Amino acid sequence: MEADQDPSNLHLHDDTLTQQIDRFISSHDPPDHILESVQCFSLLFDEEVVQYESGTKKWTLHETSSFLVSVERTSKLLHSLSRFQSQDDYAAAINQISGIHQRAMSFMEDEFKSILDDYQTSHDRDQKNLDEAASSPSDDQPQPDDQPVDDNSKDNFLGYSDDMISNLKKLAKGLIGGGHQTECSELYFFVRRNAIEHNLKLLPFEKFSIDEMQKMQWEPIEKEVSAWTKMFKDFTTSLLPSERRLVDAVFSSSSSAISDSLFGNLARIVLFYFLTFAEGVMMTKRAAEKLFKFLDIYEALRDSIPQVEKYLSDDWLLQLRSVASLINNMLGDAIFTIFGELENSIKADTGKTPVPGGAVHPLTRYTMNYLKLACEYRDTLQQVFREHKKIIDRADSATGSDWDPSSEEVTQNVDEDHGSSFQLQLGRVMDLLDANLEAKSKLYKDPSLSLIFLMNNGRYILQKTKGTGEMRSLMGDPWVRKRSSDLRSYHTNYKRETWTKLLQCLSHEGLSVNGKVMKPVLKERFKSFNAMFDEIHRTQSTWVVSDEQLQSELRVSISAIVIPAYRSFMGRFSQVFTPGRQTEKYIKYQPEDIETCIEELFDGNAAQQGKKR
Structure with a gap:
């Protein structure tokens, strides 16, 4: 730069000045008079920083671009000057421009946080996003993967506008390029964590602690499970994917490791919140009436966790799978045990008082209605029983059996030849119910009334089975035909027992x-x-x-x-x-x-x- 050139007559982005600075940055040796150019650049950059700090200059999309160019140039300039920091003149220049650079970074951090904080408030937008997901028919009518998606309607970054995303992206790039990656990441995490936690507090279900649930009656917990299931699905299919899109957009100019880490930590907050509730429910005392809520939680975890896995990096994926698998395995064991208890409840019903009039026994109503509802979860129960059998088989192999843990054909062949484990369990329950009712029929002194009792209960069992497609399929046509034949025999024997003497x-x-x-x-x-x-x-x-x-x-x-x-x-x-x-x-x-x-x-x-x- 010419010695008689007055800095006040130059602009920060003057071509001559910037070219001299850029040549210095790209060169290995200090050109003549570079300190004068650095001094001039520092004064001009300081003036621009002061204008932004004082509010004289407003943060607009156009001004943002030019300011960030100066920030990037300053960062590179500091790096180049550091090669000559042992020289007093250069050391003084480094100190001067480093202070200005730090103020610029602080201003950018404030602006970055300000834009992030402008979320309408964000919880309102997030809640709207959640409400729209809850009312969307997509759960019942999934769209094909190759169907075009309207980016404007779907990918709205939790309500942040395109200009806001653009500014956030540029600020993140500038902060990270200026050596403030940690500060930028912490600011982003802090704001989005607060938004997520605020939304979680607004959820229409009360999150009890594990200790609280151990002391509570089942009814209030049961109500919250229904709300939990819906909200967990909404968070995993709507808000968490939106969080991933947002963090990817903001840090798209930086290493994917940054967005991976930020999203992983945010997802952990959400999942910990929901999984803790699921764990608490699972740890309550097991009882027959809890089976179906346990199944709801099992299905929600099974179906929703893979949706989250798509957005996690490998390290976070392993952590999530480990925790989710542990909870689902414990849930599966509880479900298997609870359903197995149905056998014990039938065996324990040994009352000696016959039902008046030979009507349908309460045990028959309870058992068949229980099975009818259980069969609505047919696929899930078959999965639970199949997984439980694998665990038992692995345990057997550990004690010296010939089972090959690498062969999936073992379980499949057993299921094909003899029916699934759940199907076999269902058959055992039916057989136990039959034996119990046969014993109860002998409580009647009148043989005709005994046959009416068997007819009533047999008919109820048959109609419930035939009226439930899943149960009919599991029990099979031969079972249905045998039941129908038994009813005809009861009918014939009743007529013979009651009306033969009269006809004589x-x-x-x-x-x-x-x-x-x-x-x-x-x-x-x-x-x-x-x-x-x-x-x-x-x-x-x-x-x-x-x-x-x-x-x-x-x-x-x-x-x-x-x-x-x-x-x-x-x-x-x-x-x-x-x-x-x-x-x-x-x-x-x-x-x-x-x-x-x-x-x-x-x-x-x-x-x-x-x-x-």
């Missing part, structure tokens, strides 16, 4: 001698029929058949054998009696009366019980 009263055999009807014998026949039918009607009208179709089938089949026989008997022998009082005394029922009485059978307590389904 209507037999023509033994009523005539030499073609003449023996009136005393005929009178006894009618009296016996009347007495027996009265007793059957009185007793069996209090019995319960709550399944309308079964009730109708029974009544129709009874009518089909009783009414024709009675009509024929009455038509053949009614004229034997003297019309009037004698006829009325012995012929108590007309065929229509018999039919009406049959239609009143099995109505017992059905009205009071509301014909439970």
